[in-house]
Amino acid sequence: MPLSRALVRYRWLYIMLIPMLAYYLIFKVYPAAYLVIAFQDYWPTTGITGSKWVGLANFAKIFKGTATFSFWQLFSNTLILAVYNLIFYFPVPIILALLLNEVKRLGYKKAVQSMVYLPHFLSWSVLVGLVYVFLGSTGLVNKFLTQAGRPNIAPLMDPQWFRPLIVIEAIWKEAGWGTIIYLAALSGVDEQLYEAAVVDGANRWKQLWHITFPAIRGTIITLFILRMGSFMDTGFEQIYLMSNSKNRTLSQVFDTYIYEEGIRKAHYSFSTALGIFKSIISLILVISTNKIANLVGEEGVY
Amino acid sequence: MVERKTPGEITLNVFITVIMVFLSLIMLYPMLYEIFVSFSEPLKLFRHRGLMFAPAGFRTYAYEWVLSDKEIWTGYKNTLFVIVVGLVVNLTLTSLGAYFLTRKDCMWHKPITILILITMYFSGGMIPFFLTVKDLGLYDSLFALIFPTAISTYNMILLRSYFQSIPESLVESVLIDGGGHFTILFRIFIPLSLPAMAVMLLYYGVGHWNTYFNALIFIKTKSKFTLQLILRNMLIMGSNLDVDEQTAEYEQVVESIKAAMVIVSTVPILCIYPFLQKYFVGGLMIGSLKE
Structure with missing residues (x-):
């Protein structure tokens, strides 16, 4: 069908398309043009066309480091937090979903669900504020320690506590909400399978291992691969809000550093290069995890 | 099905129940504790040891202060503007x-x-996004919190999945009667997708209410600060808390005020939460099963 005839026939549909397409072109496609400034010494006053091309100099600077950061510190901070989250956070929603699935009384299950979903709706400002109140010098934790006759602690001022706190907060906020996708997969399991298993004499553990777990294995793998894609996104808001002068050496990650350099100091070219570098690592991680999943006979995401 | 309960099974059930109660x-x-602290009297709060199960004393000073x-009202007003628009x-x-996205026969669809x-x-x-918004002249404007997040692809695909479950014959009958696509969308699709629309309302609404990052990078003028920016300054940085009483219990007074702030800024979400709960779980299920 020629273009003009298609335009006439579907004119209202194309009019409906305009706002959505405009959104994607302006906020998703147009920014991609700005990626070239990673190879420039970009100044807003001269623009992309008037700025000097510097090749890979900005990328070289990433590895060389600057006065305020060393590449390895940034890289290891990001990586360690990501690995912590993967080890300590990732399994929690799975375990929680399996437990919830074992709760057979519907009303009770619903009540528990509505409580574990709740923290998801709190903002990071509020949540970190809560943590400050809890762990502050007169907070609940110290009240408790005083009662138990133990010395008070100040975890927020102690860099040692930074990483554990990040993981604990993430678990508290998102673990409950994270069960939804697993529960959806579990709701698709045919009840008859369990009945047949009971007839065959399988106990609850055997049912769990042979029926329930296989039902969510695909979901677990998909979520794992997707998580690898956002492996380097350590959650800007949480980290930024939790960072203070005491834990700076541990809390500086890619996202916070890009913010610091790009938005606060207006080093646009260097911070864009840093962003590209981060995306490349993420891409490599997704592709290789997906490959590994395929190699061991799983479906993967693509 | 009649279940035979072995002792092992009963133990397991008790074990699961205990864990679930504990988790809940x-x-x-933490939220209950904030409520208790916000209503507590400073001296009694100072003397209190261990877990709290009720406010220590009762006074509403913290709420009066908040x-x-x-600034809190400015934050509320700006956040409300961002949410409504x-x-x-x-x-x-x-x-x-x-x-x-549901009209597959249309050219350019693919x-x-x-x-x-x-x-x-x-x-x-982050940086190209920032520069784009700046190019559009939205820097330091509340619209920087509206237009760049106008569509969440995830939500749009969720809604498309819901639209796709509406029988195609309804669309055809409208087209035969001479109705157009706007009629189909506003007279058929949207009225038939109210649960999904409720989910959209909740997801986008909570997103606007809680957004911090975009406000942090785009909003510079104090009179345009959203609630989350102000909360951060007051709760975490502890600035702007000029409390009149410079007593020994100063810290407790500040703590009550912070707790009251948490409650005041979370109450709107806590209020709509029970009503929308049945929808959002349902909505997420649609998305996850169909994709």
């Missing part, structure tokens, strides 16, 4: 987009779908 308490207690604070933009653009999917996985990153 962990999720709920509600008489100008934002939701209108969100729902309009998302439903128009989702409707287009390339546009691919374009959208690509943007889900690749983005320019």
Whole structure:
């Protein structure tokens, strides 16, 4: 069908398309043009066309480091937090979903669900504020320690506590909400399978291992691969809000550093290069995890 | 089915029940604790040891302080503006987009779908996004919190999945009667998708209410600060807390005020939460089963 005839026939549909397409072109496609400034010494006053091309100099600077950061510190901070989250956070929603699935009384299950979903709706400002109140010098934790006759602690001022706190907060906020996708997969399991298993004499553990777990294995793998894609996104808001002068050496990650350099100091070219570098690592991680999943006979995401 | 309960099975059930009750308490207690602290009297709060199960004494000073604070009201007003205008933009653009994605026979359907999917996985990153918004002249404007987040691809695909469950014969009958696509969308699709629209309202609404990052990078003028920016300054940085009474219990007074602030800023979400709960779980299920 020629273009003009298609335009006439579907004119209202194309009019409906305009706002959505405009959104994607302006906020998703147009920014991609700005990626070239990673190879420039970009100044807003001269623009992309008037700025000097510097090749890979900005990328070289990433590895060389600057006065305020060393590449390895940034890289290891990001990586360690990501690995912590993967080890300590990732399994929690799975375990929680399996437990919830074992709760057979519907009303009770619903009540528990509505409580574990709740923290998801709190903002990071509020949540970190809560943590400050809890762990502050007169907070609940110290009240408790005083009662138990133990010395008070100040975890927020102690860099040692930074990483554990990040993981604990993430678990508290998102673990409950994270069960939804697993529960959806579990709701698709045919009840008859369990009945047949009971007839065959399988106990609850055997049912769990042979029926329930296989039902969510695909979901677990998909979520794992997707998580690898956002492996380097350590959650800007949480980290930024939790960072203070005491834990700076541990809390500086890619996202916070890009913010610091790009938005606060207006080093646009260097911070864009840093962003590209981060995306490349993420891409490599997704592709290789997906490959590994395929190699061991799983479906993967693509 | 009649279940035979072995002792082992009963133990397991008790074990699971105990864990679940414990977990629910962990999720709920921090908020309850904030409520207790916000209503506590400073001296009694200071003397209190261990867990709290009720306010220590009772006074409403913290709430009076918070509600008489100008900055909090400014934050509330700005956030409300972003939510109301934002939701209108969100729902309009998302439903128009989702409707287009269901019309598979239309030319350009495929390339546009691919374009959208690509943007889900690749983005320019923080700085190009920032520079784009600046180019549009939205820097230091509340609209920087509205237009750049007008569509969440995830939500749009969720809504499309819901639209797709509406029988195609309804669409055809409208087209035969001479109705257009706007009639189909506004007279058939949207009225038949109210649960999904409720989910959109909740997701986008909570997103606007809680957004911090965009406000942090785009909003510079104090009079345009949103609630979350002000909360951060007051709760975490501890600034601007000029409390009149410089007594020995100063810290407890500040603690009550902070707790009251948490409650005041979370109450709207806690209020709509029970009503929308049945929808949002349902909505997420649709998305996860169909995709």
